[in-house]
Amino acid sequence: MTTASAAISTIPVSMSSREIAELTGKRHSDVMRDIRSMLEQVGEGERKFASTYNDAQGKLRECYNLPKDLTITLVAGYRSDLRLKIVRRWMELEATPAFKAPTNMREALMLALDQQEEIERQKALIDAAAPKVAALDRICTADGSYGLTEAAKILQVKPKALIAFMATSQWIYRRNNGKNWLAYQAKIDAGYLWHKIGTYTDPNGEEKTRDTVKVLPKGLTKLAEIVPGAKVPMDLTQMEARPFSKKPEQVS
Structure with a gap:
């Protein structure tokens, strides 16, 4: 066997921003932000490391693939x-063996x-994942909204x-230690949440208003993807969604 025929073709090892996010427990968007900041500081162009992937919905999303030196630089802080x-x-x-290009017919057939x-x-x-994907599709196209317990x-x-999870992930918050949850405007703008403003009578007989956060189908689909341990029932006929027939109130 000649030296040329024995040459080994290797695939450059890299680590994706998605894997970095998974290993560190950070949100992928935050890791992407950190990578862009680092590349600017070290004088590297983003395009060199840019890549894409298909999410659970089949949509094309951006990510980065970093070599070892930039990965270590990224997580230094x-x-x-x-x-x-x-x-x-x-x-x-x-430690993973490098990929070897086949040098004869037998190796090519085995590959x-x-x-x-x-x-x-x-x-x-x-x-195996198809039923869950179908269930998520049915949720996303449903015409309703859900309370947090629902x-x-x-x-x-x-x-x-x-x-x-929603509170620590900046989906909902309480204003001035209030009792009611409010939705972050970014999640309202994204079509994930909305506010239902209702009225009630307090023990003193005074009529007051109260904000209630509602989860829209698009938000429920997103939560199903990111909430630890979340599962989507394959049979969604038991979902008791309340009709969503009016434009959500924009609450700052």
Whole structure:
């Protein structure tokens, strides 16, 4: 075997911004922001590392693929435990055997067989996820809105867990330690949430107004993707959505 025929073709190892976000527990949008800031500071162009992926809805989204040096530079300011996760992941990536280009017919046939097995495995995963995707599609196109407790019931998580997630993820907040939850304007603008302003009579007989946060179908679909432990029932006939027939009030 000649030196040329024995040459090894390697695929450059990189780490995506999505994997960095998953390993560090940060939101992907925040990791993307950190990457853009870092690239500007070190004088590197974004386009060189830009890439795309398809989300759960099949929509094309932006991401970055970083080499080891820029990944380590990125997480240098993160907590020690998060940096350690990244370093250990890089050790795993570097320990993975490099891809070898087939040098004869037998190796080419074996590679083709392995690729076919991987295609079949991916197809099986897609088929298994199809019912959930269909359920999310039905939610997204539904005509209704849901209270926080109703949304938690649909997502099969505890109401306290859902509310805590939404509060820490800047979906909802309380003004001046008030009792009622309010929606962040960004989530209203995105079509995820809206405010229902109702009236009630207090014990003194005074009529007052009260804000109630409602989750719209688009918001419920998004929460199903990002809330830890969330599950979507395959049979959505039990969903008791309240008709959404008027424009949401824009509350700042």
